Amino acid sequence: xxxxxxxxxxxxxxxxxxxxxxxxxxxxxxxxxxxxxxxxxxxxxxxxxxxxxxxxxxxxxxxxxxxxxxxxxxxxxxxxxxxxxxxxxxxxxxxxxxxxxxxxxxxxxxxxxxxxxxxxxxxxxxxxxxxxxxxxxxxxxxxxxxxxxxxxxxxxxxxxxxxxxxxxx
Numbered sequence: 001x002x003x004x005x006x007x008x009x010x011x012x013x014x015x016x017x018x019x020x021x022x023x024x025x026x027x028x029x030x031x032x033x034x035x036x037x038x039x040x041x042x043x044x045x046x047x048x049x050x051x052x053x054x055x056x057x058x059x060x061x062x063x064x065x066x067x068x069x070x071x072x073x074x075x076x077x078x079x080x081x082x083x084x085x086x087x088x089x090x091x092x093x094x095x096x097x098x099x100x101x102x103x104x105x106x107x108x109x110x111x112x113x114x115x116x117x118x119x120x121x122x123x124x125x126x127x128x129x130x131x132x133x134x135x136x137x138x139x140x141x142x143x144x145x146x147x148x149x150x151x152x153x154x155x156x157x158x159x160x161x162x163x164x165x166x167x168x169x
Contacts, residue, residue, distance in 0.1 A: 016036065
């Protein structure tokens with residue numbers, strides 16, 4: 001309806017559209033705004049990585065519960081914010097929790113590092129960011145963490161739109 005109200009001429013004037021990956025946005029924009037470059041919003045791209053990380057955290061937590069390791073399960077459940085937050089915003093206790101995870105659980109810490117490296121892609125100059133994105137995709141494809149392997153496929157399919165967001169700031 002928005003594009004209808006804008007009209008064909010004004011839609012043709014649109015150069016950049018920032019959005020999430022939802023087809024209900026990207027498809028009509030691609031069809032009706034011929035000069036628009038679709039830029040996937042970094043927030044939503046990183047949110048997918050955070051969701052994949054949380055899937056790994058829940059899996060590790062459930063494995064500990066199933067194995068009867070109550071204290072480990074409790075500690076892992078309490079680690080949620082330590083792995084979610086940006087490193088520069090971690091409290092002292094969350095930093096300790098993250099160091100504990102690094103020693104204790106390789107898959108969970110690897111998932112955390114994958115999330116953080118994807119976030120860093122948006123913090124560097126565009127030419128370096130594209131290079132980091134390619135390296136991240138290679139790592140995610142072979143990381144043996146199914147949620148991140150799936151995410152790598154998703155990002156590969158939308159790489160052009162992610163690169164557009166990087167190149168256009």
